[in-house]
Amino acid sequence: MPTLTKLYSMQEASEHNSAGDCWIVVDGKVYDVSSYMEEHPGGDDVLLEVTGKDATDEFEDAGHSKSARELMESFCVGELDTSDIPQLEVVSKKQNSYIPEKLVEISKQYWVVPVAVVGISVVVTFLYLHKK
Template identity: 70%
Template sequence: MPTLTKLYSMQEASEHNTKDDCWVVIDGKVYDVSSYMDEHPGGDDVILDVTGKDATDEFEDAGHSKTARELMETFCIGELDPTSPAIPELEISPKKQTDVLMDLTKQYWAVPVAIVSISVIAGFLYLRRK
């Protein structure tokens, strides 16, 4: 008799994104790693950074051992529903970055102008005393 596998959407998995309630998706499987957060050798921040997206690449890049992979299977609670839409990742457009840079340069123009102005005034006062 085949076992029924619970299917989860990426949206549902992404809602579990706190230290006390944390799910991750790796290789199409959903893992509830809430009870493992304090024990993870890389710290809980590493896991929290990959909630809400497919963490397969990050998991593979970390070079986990065979023992870690076996332990991971104990946290498996189901599979990612292939028919559910993935949550699109945020894209940072270059236009936004240049807008931020322009805002910063407009905001801090007063500092160099003030330095130059004080230098010019100090120079005039110094030359006037001679």
């Protein structure tokens, strides 16, 4: 019979945010690291900083060893319930490139203005130097 995994919301995990009761979320799993706070090589403040948010990036950036990852599994108390996390909207490339396309379109329409400014500047410079 498979074991049932306990699901926790990010809100529930974030309520455990003290040195004596500290939970973190990494890769969709919830870990109770309260008993490991004093032994953590980075100090307990590092763990306390990531309570209440997904600490996956911070965990990966720290470059944890294989043995650290194995040890971490012993602190797993459940998984993050992703059903209440708002999903990000995926923006298509066509929508994403709208601004650059618009700039190109405008620059094609109004190319006369910068060319005229440069042309006038050249004429004024020529006339100024010619009078000297």
